[in-house]
Amino acid sequence: MELPTFEVKKRSRSTDDEGEETARPRWRRAALLTTLVAGAIFAAVNYDRRHQPPPPLEPGQILTCGLRHRHVWPFHNPPEVASDLVVSLTTLPQRSETLPLMLRSLAAGWTVPRAIYVVDGGDHARPNLCPSYLSRHRGRHTVDVHFVRAASDRGPIEKYIGAEAAIRATRPRGHPRFLLVLDDDHVYKRHMVERYAAALRAEPDTVFTVQSPPSQFFGWRPRINIAYGARGVGIRTDLALDGALAAYAATAARLEPTCRVVDDIVVSAFFASHKVAVRDVPGFSFDNRPWRHNNQIRLISKQHALRSDKRDAQNARCHDALVRRDATGAHATAEHALNVNRGPSQGGGAAGGHRRMPESILPLGATRSATKKSNI
Incomplete structure (x- = not known):
């Protein structure tokens, strides 16, 4: 038995239709490419904004x-x-x-x-x-x-x-x-x-x-x-946040530079000079x-190396500069250092006589009267 056959006639296209079909895919490709480029630029800018290092804290902030x-x-x-x-x-x-x-x-x-x-x-x-x-x-x-x-x-x-x-x-x-x-x-x-x-x-x-x-x-x-x-x-x-400790620490650092890095000694000497029990x-x-x-x-x-190997020597030097050696007189080394720093013209040294130490820097157990009578 012979199967029927069908003739399929191809649709003819004009020249204008052919030009339109060829131009449309090009426009779509251009739009897609533009979208991809814009998305990539946006993602890069957004990533850069997110990963920028934050500004540092300002002093007092x-x-x-x-x-x-x-x-x-x-x-x-x-x-x-x-x-x-x-x-x-x-x-x-x-x-x-x-x-x-x-x-x-x-x-x-x-x-x-x-x-x-x-x-x-x-x-x-x-x-x-x-x-x-x-x-x-x-x-x-x-x-x-x-x-x-x-x-x-x-x-x-x-x-x-x-x-x-x-x-x-x-x-x-x-x-x-x-x-x-x-x-x-x-x-x-x-x-x-x-x-x-x-x-x-x-x-x-x-x-x-x-x-x-x-x-x-x-x-x-x-x-x-x-x-x-x-x-x-x-x-x-x-006891510490009224300004007295800050003034004491500044004076101690001028008296002995190592006192700037040994806060335990400075704070303890401050408490001792103010008769605060520890x-x-x-x-x-x-x-x-x-x-x-x-x-x-x-x-x-x-x-x-978070612990300094010189800390013991620094503690000892600051301690000897701030704390008197006995219970009867002021620490001679501390007063001598203060007088030398002032110089003869400012009342320090042998020519300038004795200098009264500030109340906050007085050694342990010392008073102003005891400081006056102590020998330098």
């Missing part, structure tokens, strides 16, 4: 971030907040790896501070952006972390005096009563803030630290009680330390 509590309901009870206590510390760019460990140890405590102030010296320009381990959001279950760019770099003592303006700016109404000074390369125990706060509330006129032996000074022994910043120093805010926190001692060892921090300290 404050960056506030949020540090989330480690233990939050329903898994654990939320920690108590010590509303009358804030923490202050200084840091260096070399310790950028240890700072997160230290801050997280505070957030993991049974009691957390009201706020934490991280003071950077004038030469350390921190980016105006919260680090990755912190959040820009602040809420009920977070601790405020204020990064402060100090107007000038006065050394590690900025942890005491550098936070003054920031505390007044961030707490204009509820000014904290107590200040806890810590170190940025320690991992602290969970009950540290709780015990310091309890001790300060019981005896607000006392400075609390952990000074039990063995001492961290080798080759010499201090003649005053030392407030160790690395072990924690709890003080009433008006005692151990009840329940803490060198055997029961408020921090625990961390292998990661120990490795980082060795890699970056």
Whole structure:
């Protein structure tokens, strides 16, 4: 059986139709190419904007971030907040790896501070952006972390005096009563803030630290009680943030340049000259330390040499310049250095007679009358 066949007639196209068909794909390709180029340019500009480094903090500027509590309901009870206590510390760019460990140890405590102030010296320009381990959001279950760019770099003592303006700016109404000074390369125990706060509330006129032996000074022994910043120093805010400590530190640095880098000696001599007692926190001692060892921090300290091998000699020199050697007369070396710096024309030296030391720089147990009678 023969199948039927069909003739299919091809449609004829005119010359104009052929030109239109050939032009249309070219226009579409041009539009598609233009869209792709524009999208690529927009993506490149947007990527560049997102990955541009943020501007640094200006002197006196404050960056506030949020540090989330480690233990939050329903898994654990939320920690108590010590509303009358804030923490202050200084840091260096070399310790950028240890700072997160230290801050997280505070957030993991049974009691957390009201706020934490991280003071950077004038030469350390921190980016105006919260680090990755912190959040820009602040809420009920977070601790405020204020990064402060100090107007000038006065050394590690900025942890005491550098936070003054920031505390007044961030707490204009509820000014904290107590200040806890810590170190940025320690991992602290969970009950540290709780015990310091309890001790300060019981005896607000006392400075609390952990000074039990063995001492961290080798080759010499201090003649005053030392407030160790690395072990924690709890003080009433008006004892250090009223301007007297800043003036004392400036005078001590002029008297002995090494005092600029040994804040523990300067602060302890300041407390001794003002008859402020320095005692151990009840329940803490060198055997029961408020921090625990961390292998990661120990490795980082060795890699970056965070501890100076000249610190013992610097501590001794500053100590001998600020603290008198006996209980009957003022320290002769300190007065002699002051008189030599003034010169005979300004009343210093043998021709100028005796010079009265400022009240804030008087050695331990000395008074103005004792300073007048002391022999240079």
